[in-house]
Amino acid sequence: xxxxxxxxxxxxxxxxxxxxxxxxxxxxxxxxxxxxxxxxxxxxxxxxxxxxxxxxxxxxxxxxxxxxxxxxxxxxxxxxxxx
Numbered sequence: 790x791x792x793x794x795x796x797x798x799x800x801x802x803x804x805x806x807x808x809x810x811x812x813x814x815x816x817x818x819x820x821x822x823x824x825x826x827x828x829x830x831x832x833x834x835x836x837x838x839x840x841x842x843x844x845x846x847x848x849x850x851x852x853x854x855x856x857x858x859x860x861x862x863x864x865x866x867x868x869x870x871x872x
Contacts, residue, residue, distance in 0.1 A: 809833065816840050819849070827864045835864055 808829035811817040816836065823832045839860045843849040849857070 810836065812840075815846055823861070823864065831864045835860055 807817075809817065809820040809824060810833045811820050819839070820829075820832050820836055823836070839857075842856070842860065843852050
């Protein structure tokens, strides 16, 4: 059954492409979390600055919350409650 579903999805979407812009697993994970609250296109507007300032999980973990909020503000206030 699972194989049938997989084949059907391959038929429907022969060349799926992630719309999120990322360069490594860390960036993809953060972008996915952000995209749960807004569109991928909106996430792509803030992640270049976010990832240039906090290019790994340790830096993001140690970041000043206000600095992160400022970067994420353009993608919505609901998201800021998550952080």
